[in-house]
Amino acid sequence: MSQDLFNIHEDQFIGFVNKVDSYSVNISTTDEEQLRRVNVNGYVIMHTSDPNTRLIGRIERVVRLEYEPSNYSEEMDEEDNNTTNNDITVNALGTLKGPGGGREIAKFTRAVENLPEIGAKCYLLLGEYLTLFTGLVAEETAKSNTPLTLGTYTMASEARAILDGNAFFQRHAMIVGSTGSGKSWTVAKIIEQVAGLKNSNMIVFDLHGEYEPLSAHPHIKRYRIAGPADLDNPKSDVLFLPYWLLGYEDMLALILDRSDENAPNQAMAFSNAVIKAKRDALIQENMKKELETFTIDSPVPYSLDDVVNDITELNEEKVQGSRGLVNGPFNGKFNRFLPRLASKRSDRRHGFLFSLKEDQLSVNYLDYLVDSLMKANTEDSKGVKIIDFSEVPSDILPIVLSLVARLVFQVQQWSDSSSRQPIAIVCDEAHLYLPNRLAADAAEARALAHFERIAKEGRKYGVSLLIISQRPSELNTTVMSQCNNVVALRLSNQSDKSAVSNLLPENLGGIQDQLPTLGVGEAIVVGDSCLLPSRIKIQEPEYQPNSGSVKFWDEWSNAKYEQNLSLAVKNLRRQSSASSEE
Structure with a gap:
């Protein structure tokens, strides 16, 4: 059926090629009626030197030019004196190859051959x-029985817009x-x-x-990072992200003030104390293999109290001098x-990091x-x-998100390649924690290092980013440059x-001119x-997120309920999101 694309009826003819460069083609036509059917961003098909090959292009510009003949004659009527030559600029998109050469049906490729x-x-x-x-493109893209589809083509509403799910997540x-353009629905x-x-x-x-x-979907599970109200009696859907999962540099970004003149000494002492605490923990757990190979970044539970005690000893240390006890080299x-x-540890907002119970301080918590x-x-x-x-809290959000991303990447990296399962990370509101490096603070810079590595190396280990x-x-x-698929809404x-x-x-x-x-x-x-490259109408999801725009004027005109400000104030004080007063 796709062979008809090689025998298009002459009523679709618009003109002849009069200019060709590396990726664009200019078409000239004198048919005013046909010109009215030409729309910017529409598609055209052109003959090539190979009778079994056609070039597909997108119309970028349409210009109506009038030329006056060089030799004017009074005997020529006005219609002959003023000829119109319309110019259509087309960008080459790809090549359509007919059956033959090992192909049973026509095939479209992005290569302009x-x-x-x-x-x-x-x-x-x-x-x-x-x-x-569009049906041919969909057949070529849909390599699996369960293709990825976002909706329908705006230009052909009866044709499904199908994406290659492998390429979408691989790259x-x-x-x-x-805001309000439909990102959350997409x-x-x-x-x-x-x-x-x-x-x-x-x-x-x-x-x-x-x-x-x-989370109402049978195969979707929702977790919450522990908030201040979850620290004492956490529910089954609450997750803690223990401090001992943080890498050395990440931990320093969280607790060290780089402007402090003693920052280098503090970093060195903290490093030594953490290594000692991890070694003691491994000895206590009788983990001999791990004891031989662990580093400061190894995810080993350790006692932060022991680290604080060691550093306090250094801070208060007195040594024997020639005239008695004097301050030690790190005193003060x-x-x-x-x-x-101490302030970070006592802050209940950071409780998911520091307010840990025995379970979160056990070696097995990492497995969980x-x-x-x-x-x-799976079934389970x-x-x-x-x-x-x-x-x-927003000030430590980059560090926390990168902790999860780094953990996923490292587990994938150390997994047996023969049984490794690919995984995708969806980074919502990414501009909040993946800023330009010039605008990044210490915490954001550490987070960027992890996400940039995933963007550049994740494909090898089956880790994909959806920004x-x-x-x-x-x-x-850097992260943007590695995204080889773009879904751009308004x-x-x-x-x-x-x-x-x-x-x-x-x-x-x-295409950028179409975005507004x-x-x-x-x-x-x-x-x-x-x-x-397609303009697509996104299909409404079955499970709709809580992202609908508030209709201010309608709400102000006809409010159906009264806001419970008393409950909101109590939730604010308690740092919890209860839906009813208790």
Whole structure:
């Protein structure tokens, strides 16, 4: 059936090729009626020197030019004197190859192998021909029985927009769009499709609790990072992220003031004390193999009290001098460090790190945490894990998120490659913790180091990133550069549009001009997972996130309920999100 694309009816003919360069083609036509059917961002098909090959292009610009003849004659009528030659600029998108050469059916590829010759015919892809072409692209993309689909093509609403799920996650992806453009719906649509796969494995960083409704899906589990109200009696869905999981540099970024003149001494003493505490813990657990090979970054539970006691001894140490006891070499060097560490430990907002019970200080807690976060979908476990970070203080959010990401990467790195299960990390509101390096503080810089490594090396170990942001201009450029798939919803800010256009191939740069014109829930999809750069209407997810825009005017006009401010104040004081007064 796709063979019809090689025999398009002449009523779709629009003109002849009159200019060709490396990736664009110019078409000239004098048919005014046909010109009215030409739309910017529409698709055309052009003949090439190979009769079994066609070039597919996207219309970028349409210009109507009038030329006056060089030799004017009074005997020529006005219609002959004023000829119109319309110019259509087309960007080359890919090649359509007909059956033959080992192909049973026509095949579309993004490679531009043959450009048309001067004078080659050009036809519009409209109606049934456009449906045929998008169907061909969908068949070529859908390599599995459960393809990834976001919705339908805006230009052909009856054709499903199918993405290559392998390429989408192998080479990282990014979803961007202004607030209210439909990002959360798009993310929810992807998450629920992943959850439906037999061996799905995905972690969703939920910073505002908006993806809670998705936990109603039979294969999605929701966890919460422990808040101040969870420290004494945590429920089964509450997770602690113990301080002993933090790497050495991450821990220092959390507790060390680099502006302190004694910071180098403090860092050295802390390092020595942690190594000693971990060694003592391994000896106590009789873990001889681990004792031989452990490092300061090994995830070994240790007593922070022992570390504080060792550093306190150094801070108060007296040594024998020629005239009696004198201050030791580190005496007083930790007068600011120790109170700072004590303040962090006593802060209930940081309780998920420091207010640990016996279970979280045991060696087996790491096994429990890894199983909770990384076990693929089975009869006993759910493949998609949504982690609610809404109660994590914003100042340490980058460190905490990178802790989870680093743990996932390291477990994958040390897994047997023959049985390694791929896993995706969905980074919602990524601009909050993956900023440009020039704008990053110490905590953010440490977080960036882990995410940048995953972006550059994660593919080898089966770790994928799905970056979600409403401000792509504020995102880290290294992470963005590794995202070879872009789902761009409406963007109106010029710097955001420029950031997205920098990720696009040169011949697709004009797509950025469409971003402000997109409707709610409409996206442009470009990348390795999508053979054809497409404008797609996102399908409504079955499980909708709590991200709907508040209708201010309607609420002010006809409020159906009264806000319980008393409950809100109590929740604020208690640092808990109870839904009823107790």
